[in-house]
Amino acid sequence: MTSLVEKLSNIVGEAFTSQGFSVELGTVRVSDRPDLCQFQCNGAMAAAKKNNGAKKNPREIAQNIIDILCKRDEFSKVEIAGPGFINLDITDEYLSAYLVGSTLDKRFGVNMLFDGQTFVLDYGGPNIAKPMHVGHLRASIIGDSLRRICAFAGYNTIGDVHIGDWGTPVGMVLSELEERGIIGQFITAEDLEEIYPASAKACKEDKTRMEKARLATKKLQNGDAVYRKAWEQFVNVSIEGMKKNFDLLGVHFDEWKGEACVHDLIAPMIKTLKDKKIAEESNDAIIIPIKENSDKKEIPPLILLKSDGAVMYSTTDMGTIIDRMQTHNPVKILYCTDQRQSLHFEQLFRAAYKAKLLPETVELIFAGFGTMNGMDGKPFKTRAGGIMKLEDLISMGIEKAQFRLDEANLAKDLDKQEHKSIAHKIAISAIKFADLQNPRQSNYIFDLDRLISFEGKTGPYLLYQAVRIKSLLRKAQVQTQTQDQTQKYIADNKIDILIKDEDRTLALLLSELPDHFKIALKNYTPHVLCDYAFRLAQGFSSFYASCHILSEKNKDLRASRLALCDLTYKQLELVLDLLGIEIPDRM
RNA sequence: GCAUCCGUAGCUCAGUUGGAUAGAGUGCUGGUUUCCGGAACCAGAGGCCGGAGGUUCGAAUCCUCCCGGAUGCGCCA
Numbered sequence: 196m197t198s199l200v201e202k203l204s205n206i207v208g209e210a211f212t213s214q215g216f217s218v219e220l221g222t223v224r225v226s227d228r229p230d231l232c233q234f235q236c237n238g239a240m241a242a243a244k245k246n247n248g249a250k251k252n253p254r255e256i257a258q259n260i261i262d263i264l265c266k267r268d269e270f271s272k273v274e275i276a277g278p279g280f281i282n283l284d285i286t287d288e289y290l291s292a293y294l295v296g297s298t299l300d301k302r303f304g305v306n307m308l309f310d311g312q313t314f315v316l317d318y319g320g321p322n323i324a325k326p327m328h329v330g331h332l333r334a335s336i337i338g339d340s341l342r343r344i345c346a347f348a349g350y351n352t353i354g355d356v357h358i359g360d361w362g363t364p365v366g367m368v369l370s371e372l373e374e375r376g377i378i379g380q381f382i383t384a385e386d387l388e389e390i391y392p393a394s395a396k397a398c399k400e401d402k403t404r405m406e407k408a409r410l411a412t413k414k415l416q417n418g419d420a421v422y423r424k425a426w427e428q429f430v431n432v433s434i435e436g437m438k439k440n441f442d443l444l445g446v447h448f449d450e451w452k453g454e455a456c457v458h459d460l461i462a463p464m465i466k467t468l469k470d471k472k473i474a475e476e477s478n479d480a481i482i483i484p485i486k487e488n489s490d491k492k493e494i495p496p497l498i499l500l501k502s503d504g505a506v507m508y509s510t511t512d513m514g515t516i517i518d519r520m521q522t523h524n525p526v527k528i529l530y531c532t533d534q535r536q537s538l539h540f541e542q543l544f545r546a547a548y549k550a551k552l553l554p555e556t557v558e559l560i561f562a563g564f565g566t567m568n569g570m571d572g573k574p575f576k577t578r579a580g581g582i583m584k585l586e587d588l589i590s591m592g593i594e595k596a597q598f599r600l601d602e603a604n605l606a607k608d609l610d611k612q613e614h615k616s617i618a619h620k621i622a623i624s625a626i627k628f629a630d631l632q633n634p635r636q637s638n639y640i641f642d643l644d645r646l647i648s649f650e651g652k653t654g655p656y657l658l659y660q661a662v663r664i665k666s667l668l669r670k671a672q673v674q675t676q677t678q679d680q681t682q683k684y685i686a687d688n689k690i691d692i693l694i695k696d697e698d699r700t701l702a703l704l705l706s707e708l709p710d711h712f713k714i715a716l717k718n719y720t721p722h723v724l725c726d727y728a729f730r731l732a733q734g735f736s737s738f739y740a741s742c743h744i745l746s747e748k749n750k751d752l753r754a755s756r757l758a759l760c761d762l763t764y765k766q767l768e769l770v771l772d773l774l775g776i777e778i779p780d781r782m
Numbered sequence: 783g784c785a786u787c788c789g790u791a792g793c794u795c796a797g798u799u800g801g802a803u804a805g806a807g808u809g810c811u812g813g814u815u816u817c818c819g820g821a822a823c824c825a826g827a828g829g830c831c832g833g834a835g836g837u838u839c840g841a842a843u844c845c846u847c848c849c850g851g852a853u854g855c856g857c858c859a
Binding site: 502633 | 785786795797800802805822839853859
């Protein structure tokens, strides 16, 4: 199944080749002037340019193409405009046939591109010592969405949370426990929330405290029994808390590994790399030099072992690559972290290939995301200057959703359980959509009001449109139980879509899904899907306002419109699922 | 200092290989309910795309310079 613009591009491309031009010139895209045409091709102007020296007239080229296209029966309009735009409209029959076909294949024209190849995605990355705050939002929901997108494309995906449980922050906590003389005692999540910041503050202010933290890190990594036991205990407590947060968000992981998991791989790795002369000593540390002559900027070496002999994140990241290759043998590994870590990943990737931890054919991908800033343009802090906990943010969203449900008078006929579940879905949709709609790479301003806003371009708006369709289809089922064909039409997917003026915009929109999916997959950018989902919801809302569906007298048209609604719902459901957003039955 | 990213409507932001009249949301103004869910729909106002040059049929997009901001640059993650 190819997408509609691909089909059209093939047709127009063929026309270009027959005139001695290259196929790509026939690339067709959705028109940016819907008042003039549905689709456009700009290839004639490019063709005139490529004919270097002897310039051809682009309108003349376009005319030749048009003469060929006019003979085809897919188009209802073929025109030249301006300097040589080829403007195209397709027939309603062709559009209808395309939609029926894309519905029947259950993937709406999106190809299964990868046949079960393994793709490891590393996202979330919470730290044992720190409570989960709004800063973890992007890392987990973007990563989770990318996992869903890759899975739909056909990859066998493995999402790994990659917990930070082996570095200096852990040493800070251990040294603090030591200071207080409570090492070995049971530590609760609440304790941890107080202990880590206190320790971090002390280490920042006092060099000898920092030194203690480093020693504690080293001691833990060397296998000290007391430290190891204490560590295990608060790691478990911490993971429980993380799971609670990720469950609330609906973010899924296949693996709950951490930095510490690869500890046993590290000593042999370092020995091998030293033997092979890939790693070397420098200032008491062990490094892998990765500079290349072609570099325009300074690339510092990757530090494999710190001068005190302890391992750091660059070490465990190397070890993790070995582990992933051994256990999963993936074709791709993607890292979704803060953009500010881009240099680290450049170093890691170079070092990993240089050390031959994986063949060049395995692709390492850094999908960095922008910082979440406050209204002042600096990394976000609450008014009190602290961090905002993820749990609190979610609670605020749920509270607001519940209030809104009560206001809409939906509350009284729902039991408490369902009421809460709906409010939760609404809140999560608001939070996720507000975040995901920003392009992954760019920084964005954290605006609490916007994040839990329910009007306009928001998650709840999308849910609302989906719920309206659901309700409509539900009613149609009831009404048609007697003799109308609608139920059968939809159930069998044997739809025949009639396209009137009111239906056309939505029908055209429904043909675009594969193209947006492809871009989202290629660039690892969920926001492209957010944009499509929103336009689809908007398109439906206009359609819904412009014509009556259930009361339509013409039986065929009524059935066709219900089919269009059904298709819209299914696409919305799919795209929202790719974004990690669930649709409630009512709201 | 070097490197990367950014500057588009009052505010928050889209804008895919360079294309026609630069788009959303929000806010503002006005309108829409005998009928499918108003968290909605329709219309309007709002712009020197940071500035100056250049490339060309054509630039928010590509090149150069300048101004303004964010981030990173050897033992934190």
